[in-house]
Amino acid sequence: MHALLDGGRRQIDHLFPGFAAELVAGGAARADTGEGVHGFLEGRCKVLVDGMEVISATRPFLEAHLRRRVWALGNVRPVSGGAHGLVFTGDRVSGVRCSGPGESRDPAGGSSCDEDVLAADLVVDATGRGSRIGAWLSEGGWPEPGLRRMSVDLGYATALFRRPPEASGVTVAQSLTTLPDGRIRLSTLGRVEGEDRWIALVAGYADDRPGRTSAEFKLRCQQDPAAPFHELAEDGEPIGEPFLYRHPDNRRRDFHRLDRFPAGLVAVGDALASFNPVYGQGMSSAAMHAACLAAHLATRPSPHEPAWPYFRRARAVVDDAWQTSALNDLKMPHVMEPRPRGFAVASRISDVILRASVTDPVTNLRLMEVTHMLAPASTLLRPGTVLRAAWAVRGQGAVRS
Ligand SMILES: Cc1cc2nc3c(=O)[nH]c(=O)nc-3n(C[C@H](O)[C@H](O)[C@H](O)COP(=O)(O)OP(=O)(O)OC[C@H]3O[C@@H](n4cnc5c(N)ncnc54)[C@H](O)[C@@H]3O)c2cc1C
Structure with missing residues (x-):
């Protein structure tokens, strides 16, 4: 499940005007917080407040739409391939070592990375939480950014269901319950693209992680005190088995603490910081990093200087999301940080x-x-x-x- 929160939606709409409307036209659900988005705490429905909207869709759907918009930009030429390292010229990064697409070739087209080196004025590491940027910097004789990890041991299951769009009177629902030992359980459901399709997730920590069968998923929904989850368990027809995901830790790379860094290189999105997915802030953070990068580039920075001003801007975004995530995660007794x-x-x-x-x-x-x-x-x-x-x-x- 990927819910696009309003902060991210506004940023992406700014970069790609009409993006949210396109998602909705393609079948994604759009819900206003004053109407179709219901939050529950220990089974009690929270008072509704207007002013924000949530887009609910599956991740491949969101990603395909965004990719299409990027590919449609006149000055973008997609190249499929895997990156294996950075190329350094003096004090700057001047390219990426890469190899052809293999199985990861982009189905939307583009050329293959057939040359060993892609030359670049600016390399943006957007390779996600498993980024190898630290090792690549080290290979070039540069210090690695510190990698801070906060172990949270989240277990997460997602399942698709078929049920009518008006079921339970909500478009998106989220429920938080506290176990007797202080750990949190979280359930979320939302209507998504495709006829009568809903997606739901159930999540818990350490040995409270959800099981892998549809029956276990439904039981978890029945145990949730919030009504929309009982209703889903009763009237939802599972589409296939649940998908399981483990999120061992939140992590952030502290580029801002380095005293030496090459010009021509930045990191965005999960490569910069990756948070507990239950807070749903990952895509919004990534969109804000993109906005920080746009603002930095608009100042026409020297290509020979490290992008410290970008990292300073992005740090403010990361600090904020990290604070929200860390404060809630640290409240749980099993988190030993x-x-x-x-x-x-x-x-x-x-x-x-x-x-x-x-x-x-x-x-x-x-x-x-x-x-x-x-x-x-x-x-x-x-x-x-x-x-x-x-x-x-x-x-x-x-x-x-
Ligand atoms: C289970 C789950 C639920 C989530 N729910 C939400 C939610 O509801 N709302 C929300 O906002 N966020 C959510 N997130 C977080 C969100 O998915 C991430 O924050 C977001 O995808 C980060 O985007 P990214 O582009 O930085 O990284 P990624 O999406 O991880 O993309 C990195 C890309 O780089 C590619 N790549 C990696 N290495 C290389 C290489 N060497 N060469 C070439 N390509 C490479 C990968 O294949 C991948 O396509 C969730 C995450 C998970 C795991």
Whole structure:
């Protein structure tokens, strides 16, 4: 499942005008947060707030549409192949070592990387979380960026279902529940492209990871206290077996901490930082890195200088998503990473905000703006926001008693 959050949708729409509308015309579901996007906390449906939209589609569908738009740019020539290293000339990267497409040839066309070296003025590493950029820099005598990893041990299963589009009155639903030991379970469902097709995911940590059969998937949906997941288990007809995925760790490469770096090279997307997929921020982050790169290139930087200004811009995006992901992941008892200074207070505040977001529309709006990467995480620490959330949580207690 790949939900495109509003921060990413706006960035991609800016780079490729009409992109979201094209996805919807092709069958993707578009839902406004004030209507079709329902969040549940411990089975309680959160108050709905307007103003953001979510595009729900499968990953290959999103990727194919984006690729088509990129290929349609007049000055883009696609070349299929695998990259094996960087070529250095003096203090700069001047190309990529590569070899022909093999099985990975792009079905959308383009030429093959038949030459051993592709010359380049600027190399953008977009090879994902398994990027070998550190080793490639080291081969050229350059220091490797530090790779920070946060072990989270997430188990994740996705399954496709057939059911009518209007089923359960929601387009996208997400449910968070807490196990007695403090670990989180997450379930998400969304209508996607294709006739009567829905996709759902269930996720848990360490030994709470989901099983591999449809029966186990349905059981997990039945155990979820949020109604849309029971309904899916009852009326959804599975299309094939679930797909399993393990996400051992979040990781980021700290280019900004290097004191030496060649000109002509940057990294974007998961090659820069890869987060826990349950927060759905990966594509939005990647789109924002692209925007940072566009802003950097618009300043007409010298091709002989390292792209420090780009890395500084991108760092702000990474720091924010990392903070959101790390704060929530570190709350779980099985995550054995050291807690940073101030963690106990930040964790308490985030719990209060999460609880308040169930009933208080203003707190939920603030939280959603951060989740959708439209506002920095620090906005949630503003005294007014925290006090309002604390007040809302007190009110919930009064209503319950
Ligand atoms: C299970 C799961 C669910 C997710 N759900 C969401 C979600 O709901 N919303 C969201 O925003 N994000 C989600 N993400 C995160 C999102 O998928 C990533 O953040 C995003 O794909 C990063 O894009 P990228 O282009 O940087 O890297 P990738 O998508 O990993 O692309 C890297 C590409 O580089 C190619 N490549 C690698 N090495 C080489 C080489 N040496 N030579 C040539 N090519 C190479 C790979 O084949 C691949 O095509 C999810 C991730 C997972 C795993």
